[in-house]
Amino acid sequence: KQEVTQIPAALSVPEGENLVLNCSFTDSAIYNLQWFRQDPGKGLTSLLLIQSSQREQTSGRLNASLDKSSGRSTLYIAASQPGDSATYLCAVKYNTDKLIFGTGTRLQVFP
Amino acid sequence: GAGVSQSPSNKVTEKGKDVELRCDPISGHTALYWYRQSLGQGLEFLIYFQGNSAPDKSGLPSDRFSAERTGGSVSTLTIQRTQQEDSAVYLCASSHSRWELFFGEGSRLTVL
Numbered sequence: 001k002q003e004v005t006q007i008p009a010a011l012s013v014p015e016g017e018n019l020v021l022n023c024s025f026t027d028s029a030i031y032n033l034q035w036f037r038q039d040p041g042k043g044l045t046s047l048l049l050i051q052s053s054q055r056e057q058t059s060g061r062l063n064a065s066l067d068k069s070s071g072r073s074t075l076y077i078a079a080s081q082p083g084d085s086a087t088y089l090c091a092v093k094y095n096t097d098k099l100i101f102g103t104g105t106r107l108q109v110f111p
Numbered sequence: 112g113a114g115v116s117q118s119p120s121n122k123v124t125e126k127g128k129d130v131e132l133r134c135d136p137i138s139g140h141t142a143l144y145w146y147r148q149s150l151g152q153g154l155e156f157l158i159y160f161q162g163n164s165a166p167d168k169s170g171l172p173s174d175r176f177s178a179e180r181t182g183g184s185v186s187t188l189t190i191q192r193t194q195q196e197d198s199a200v201y202l203c204a205s206s207h208s209r210w211e212l213f214f215g216e217g218s219r220l221t222v223l
Contacts, residue, residue: 034212043115043202044214089154091212097161098169099144099204099212101154 002027004092006102013109019077021105023090028068031093035064035075037086038104044089048075080109113137115215117203123221124193132188132218136205143186144212145178149199157201160186193222 005024013019023033032051036044048057048064050073056065063076073090087104094100116135124130136143145157156170160180171177175193180186190197200217 032210036214043117043216044204046211046213049211091154096167097142097159098156098167100156101146103153 002092002094002100004090004100004102006088006090006105008105009103010106011108013080013107015080015082015109015111017080017109019080019107021075021077021088021107023073023075023102025071025073025092025100027094028071029094030068031095031097033064033066033073034091034093034099035062035073036089036091038089039086047088080107082109082111085109115203115205115213117201117215117218119218120216121219121221123223125223126195127192129189129191130193130220132190132201132203132220134186134188134203134205134215136184136186136203137213138184140205140207140213141183142206143180144204144206145186145188146202146204147199148202148217154202157188190220193220195222198222 003026007022034049035047038044050057050066061078066073085108087106089104091099091101118133141162143160146154148154158178159167175191178188198221200219202217204212204214206212
C-alpha cells in the first residue's frame with residue numbers, strides 16, 4: 001500500500017531557527033514529489049516540486065531534498081519567520097497520476 | 112484568471128438537499144483533481160480527470176457523489192442527498208499533464 005508519513009506532526013520554534021520537516025513514502029517508484037503549505041482556512045500553495053530524477057530543489061529560504069532509495073524527502077527552512085507558520089504537506093505522485101498526501105506538519109514560529 | 116477558481120467559497124445546506132460545487136482550472140491545464148479535507152484530517156482523493164480519458168473515480172465515497180468536466184475545462188462536483196458527514200472543504204487542483212499541481216481556495220460545505 002502506498003502511504004506517505006510526515007514527522008513531526010507539530011513543531012513550535014522561535015524565530016530564526018533552521019528547520020527540517022520530514023516526509024517518508026513506502027513505495028519508492030515515484031514520479032514526483034511536491035511540497036505545499038496550507039494556511040488556516042485556505043487552499044494549498046505549492047512550494048517546491050521535485051522530479052524523480054532530481055535530488056533537490058531550492059526556492060529562497062526553502063530547500064527540498066529527495067532520496068528515493070530510502071523513501072524520504074526533507075524540507076529545510078532556513079532562518080524561520082513568524083510568517084512561515086502554517087501546515088506543510090508533502091504529496092507523492094505515482095504513475096497512476098494520483099497524488100497521495102501526507103498528514104502534514106503544523107509549524108508555529110513565534111517571535 | 113491566473114489561478115484555480117472555485118465556487119461557492121461557502122455553502123450551508125440542509126441534510127437531504129443536493130449541492131453543486133464548481134471548479135475553473137488554470138487555462139490550458141489538462142489534468143483536474145478533486146480532494147476533500149475534513150476538519151483536522153488529511154486530504155482525501157475523490158476524482159481525477161486527464162484530457163479526454165475516462166476519469167479515475169476510485170476515490171468517490173458513495174454513489175451520491177459524481178463529477179463531470181465539460182469541454183475539458185470547468186468541472187462540477189455534485190453531491191446528492193447530502194449527509195452531515197459530507198461537511199468538509201472540497202478542494203480542486205489542476206496541472207499541465209503530470210507536472211506541478213495548483214489548488215484553488217476550496218469550497219467549504221456545511222450540512223446541517
